[in-house]
Amino acid sequence: MANTRERYCVEDLRKERASCNFNQEELTNLIDGGKEFTDFRRKINASFLNDPAYDDEIPPDYLSHEDRYSNELRKACHTFLKLRNENYTMEEFQSYGPTMLLKDGNPLALHMGMFYDALKGQCTEEQQQRWLGRVKRGEIIGTYAQTELGHGTFVRGLETTATYDLRTQEFVLHSPTITSTKWWPGCLGKTSSYAVVMAQLYSKGKCYGPHPFFVQLRDEKTHRSMPGVTLGEIGPRAGLNTNDNGFLRFNNYRIPRTNMLMKHSQVLKDGTYVKPGHAKLAYGTMVVTRVSLIFHSYKQLQRAVTIATRYSAVRRQSEMVPGYV
Structure with a gap:
């Protein structure tokens, strides 16, 4: 690799590298x-x-x-x-x-990152045994659906609801308003068949705030959206256009009670809510993601600084070859 680099290296840059005074x-x-x-x-x-x-x-x-x-x-x-x-x-x-x-953009970026991280950090051991192996093997592809058309960083203001039905022991997911439409999650528009969905948890008439739920969005064989689920891509953007950012709405869509990620908080069969040790534990996935943003920003800055430094070493304001016009 070093020989290839030197073979195509311009003379000005070769001189700069030779004058380096550190290891x-x-x-x-x-x-x-x-x-x-x-x-x-x-x-x-x-x-x-x-x-x-x-x-x-x-x-x-x-x-x-x-x-x-x-x-x-x-x-x-x-x-x-x-x-x-x-x-x-x-x-x-x-x-x-x-x-x-x-x-x-990577159409599997949120599957490999936020979806996997959410399940790893928010699931019980039994839930991990059910889902995590399939996720790691790529048998199911997922994303992380939190941001809504009317709510970005204001997570407490999310409008998507997950209401516990004691009779059937299911959660009913619903998008009650236009602004409750999940908007912008990567890998949602075309790629994912599942998602970790953040929704306001209701049980016995009381709201307990945003909680994560494991939700099937598309049929695994046909890839068609499930009845009660409307989703698609939001269209071309300024960048990362292959990350298929999408939108998502629910119309009284039912999932099993056990699809709530229950490592830190639970809803029991009788509808009793068991609160977590700390109210902010549900935000753990986003904390990890924001740390990773800093990490990946530094990697991109490394590339930018390298390009700028090399260019400054070879750029000439006058003629490239002295005396040649």
């Missing part, structure tokens, strides 16, 4: 957290970046919105299978894998 490898190890992490990062990066499956036959900018999504979904599925075949975990790929491997 570059030592600094790299420090940034990565140790030599073993640098070695692992280089190994996983080489595996993915040298894989021809990520090549584009046609530059994405020349593709339609539909074809761009299909192309990136192909790569996302390949990534999922590659992780399994080469024995890498999702966490290892997210921490050490190459950034921007999928150029305009």
